[in-house]
Amino acid sequence: MSEFPHPGPRAASVLSAMALALAGWCAVPAAALAQPAAAGAPQPSDYIVAVVNSEPITNQDVQRRLVRAVQQLRQQGVQAPPHAELVRQVLESLVIEHAQLQQAREQGIKVDDAAVNLGEQNVARQNGIDVPELHRRLAQDGLSPAQFRDEIRNQIMISRLRERELQSRVSVTDAEVEQYLRERASTAPAAQPSEINLAQVLVAVPEGASPQQVAEREARAQEVERRARAGEDFAALARAFSDAPDAAASGGEMGLRSPDRYPELFLQATAQLPAGGVSAPVRSGAGFHVLKVVEKRQAGGALQTVTQQHARHILLRVSPQLTEAQARERLAAIKRRIEAGQADFAAMARASSQDGSAAEGGDLGWSNPGQFVPEFEEVLEALRPGEISEPIVSRFGVHLIQLLERRQYRLNPREQREVARAMVRERKMEEAYRAWLQELRANAYVEFREPPQ
Structure with missing residues (x-):
């Protein structure tokens, strides 16, 4: 995150x-x-x-x-x-x-x-x-x-x-x-969704619940399923019955995302359902889930084309001699100099960066999605070509990032x-x-x- x-x-x-x-x-x-x-x-x-x-x-x-x-x-x-x-x-x-x-x-x-x-x-x-x-x-x-x-x-x-x-x-x-x-x-391409939006009603089962409590919770989930399949509004059912704390605000919807970002249990339960379909209750460690397929977007089967990003960075590692705040200040000063035309990013990276890319002027080459740690990648994705980020912190230290360009790229098997x-x-x-x-x-x-x- x-x-x-x-x-x-x-x-x-x-x-x-x-x-x-x-x-x-x-x-x-x-x-x-x-x-x-x-x-x-x-x-x-x-x-x-x-x-x-x-x-x-x-x-x-x-x-x-x-x-x-x-x-x-x-x-x-x-x-x-x-x-x-x-x-x-x-x-x-x-x-x-x-x-x-x-x-x-x-x-x-x-x-x-x-x-x-x-x-x-x-x-x-x-x-x-x-x-x-x-x-x-x-x-x-x-x-x-x-x-x-x-x-x-x-x-x-x-x-x-x-x-x-x-x-x-x-x-x-x-x-x-x-x-x-x-x-x-x-x-098959026609059956492979690239993105799915699921909604859920979670009927929680406390740890150490007795068989009677489990049976009562399951019956509650089955009642939700029955009412949803009878045509009742699923968002209203989520707000009324779901134990997920975000149910009131979201109506149970978990948002449009790739299948890889859903639990395998949810994918198996909804694999054969069309948009609008409702699953039978499925059991997880948290309790019973009733799932509705809100939307499915189709795509091809194999991983073939991705958006690549070409970036460079300057990394300062935090140490007893350099605090996080000092690293931020130093990189912020470097950014001001670069944007004022008083310094070159590649030259500053070669002189200052504590990373293996320093010799290449901080150049990280072309990257595929998921190649960098999330805190780095999310900032990179928000940049426009040529734009330099504010100093950001990752588990490796403090970075100054510049996005150079983006492209659509067809992956080879290794990639x-x-x-x-x-x-x-x-x-x-x-x-x-x-x-x-x-x-x-x-x-x-x-x-x-x-x-x-």
């Missing part, structure tokens, strides 16, 4: 929907929270509604998220679920966020102001506005610049934690690459294997992330409290 958030200009939430997709199994007492205050009404008194390990979540924390969740639903033209259900989803998302932030702090992960500044600038740039205009729009939604910066800082911490935790958990074997290529090649390996790795990273998030939530001590009388 990139370190830099990309919400819409008025969407300030920094939690990834996928990060929360398996987080909804904990029953939250809705009575623990006050109703959101109407505009101009006195703010409800503050009190602790939950404790995550030893860290409190307050009523006002939840109220702020509730107000923003309702605003986002209205902007999307989506009817909000019942208050108690929305409260449960918002509070559970805060529990997951706190658990991740606690682990990040325990591991010594820190985010300096320079990184937050860059994240804030990136949000503004992605929305075609400047930072003051971003602040103005956020203020309309009741979010101050300081609160927004705190959320950016938290997201960057969580992103760095995920990178650290998952990097060692995922490896891709040659056999998996071969299997992936065989599957692609054996699928097809490289792209396939990257795609398999991305799929396994997402599966590992869901498992890690579920493990983190299960290991957290969470106490929900009733409001004071």
